[in-house]
Amino acid sequence: MIRSMYSGVSGMRGFQTKLDVIGNNIANVNTVGFKAGRVMFKDILSQSMSGVTAPVEGTTGGVNAKQVGLGVAVSSIDTVHSAGSAMTTSNATDLRIDGDGFFMVKTSAEQAVPYLTRAGNFTPDAAGQLVNPDGMLLLSLDGEPITLPREITAFNISQDGRIIQIDADGLATDSGFQIGLAKVYNPNGLEKVGGNMYRLTPNANLESELITGAPSDPELGLGAIISGQLEMSNVDLTNEFTEMIVAQRGFQANSKIITTSDEVLQEIVNLKR
Numbered sequence: 001m002i003r004s005m006y007s008g009v010s011g012m013r014g015f016q017t018k019l020d021v022i023g024n025n026i027a028n029v030n031t032v033g034f035k036a037g038r039v040m041f042k043d044i045l046s047q048s049m050s051g052v053t054a055p056v057e058g059t060t061g062g063v064n065a066k067q068v069g070l071g072v073a074v075s076s077i078d079t080v081h082s083a084g085s086a087m088t089t090s091n092a093t094d095l096r097i098d099g100d101g102f103f104m105v106k107t108s109a110e111q112a113v114p115y116l117t118r119a120g121n122f123t124p125d126a127a128g129q130l131v132n133p134d135g136m137l138l139l140s141l142d143g144e145p146i147t148l149p150r151e152i153t154a155f156n157i158s159q160d161g162r163i164i165q166i167d168a169d170g171l172a173t174d175s176g177f178q179i180g181l182a183k184v185y186n187p188n189g190l191e192k193v194g195g196n197m198y199r200l201t202p203n204a205n206l207e208s209e210l211i212t213g214a215p216s217d218p219e220l221g222l223g224a225i226i227s228g229q230l231e232m233s234n235v236d237l238t239n240e241f242t243e244m245i246v247a248q249r250g251f252q253a254n255s256k257i258i259t260t261s262d263e264v265l266q267e268i269v270n271l272k273r
Contacts, residue, residue, distance in 0.1 A: 004257055008071075014074055017077070031233050032119040033233075035084075040076045048066065079187070086230070088229050090228050093123055097226075103179070114182075132196075139180055140178055148163070159215065184210075186203060
């Protein structure tokens with residue numbers, strides 16, 4: 001079978017993966033804290049038709065190798081961790097991180113390693129715990145769930161993550177709770193687990209150790225917490241639709257390679273007639 005047919009098949013598979021990623025990006029264009037993905041390609045090992053000949057100065061010249069490529073493969077599917085646009089909600093428990101940090105959440109207080117997220121749409125439940133829409137607990141700087149006292153009538157959240165409570169007399173005091181943030185050296189090494197959550201992996205931080213700290217800590221550079229705002233998806237529809245056109249035309253071009261190769265094979269078969 002001629003090589004061009006297999007090259008066309010590999011191209012169609014690659015562009016199908018690219019279309020899958022683009023479709024997921026567009027579907028999550030309004031998802032809070034979503035980070036877009038992108039597909040990178042690489043060529044497959046080439047087949048050498050002839051080797052290299054070294055030149056001999058003053059006698060013979062060098063000859064380059066003759067190689068035929070064998071198609072394309074997906075090199076990586078990256079997550080673009082650029083900041084999304086800010087949406088103002090004026091809700092005190094809607095939080096946006098102005099920096100590179102992540103919120104830490106747990107399904108229960110006994111969970112060993114927390115999940116990470118950039119989605120800051122938290123609300124207090126009936127027990128006064130700050131939770132996300134799936135009921136996962138927002139963690140403090142100490143790694144413990146944040147439970148607000150029942151006597152609090154209102155509260156504010158400062159940029160350093162401190163929760164300032166306001167009692168029935170209108171007196172504002174520090175509640176003692178401070179929202180903690182986490183940092184990873186390689187955000188692309190995080191594993192997506194759904195629900196706007198990421199799981200820590202050994203390629204995100206060495207030995208899967210989570211680095212935590214307070215917001216606005218100048219040494220860690222986690223960023224400040226902005227109350228009353230949410231970080232929206234960083235999907236750029238203009239770029240996604242442009243890449244969709246490129247992927248569509250690439251898929252069509254590779255399918256044309258297969259049909260042309262098939263016609264060539266048919267001509268070879270017809271030589272027997």
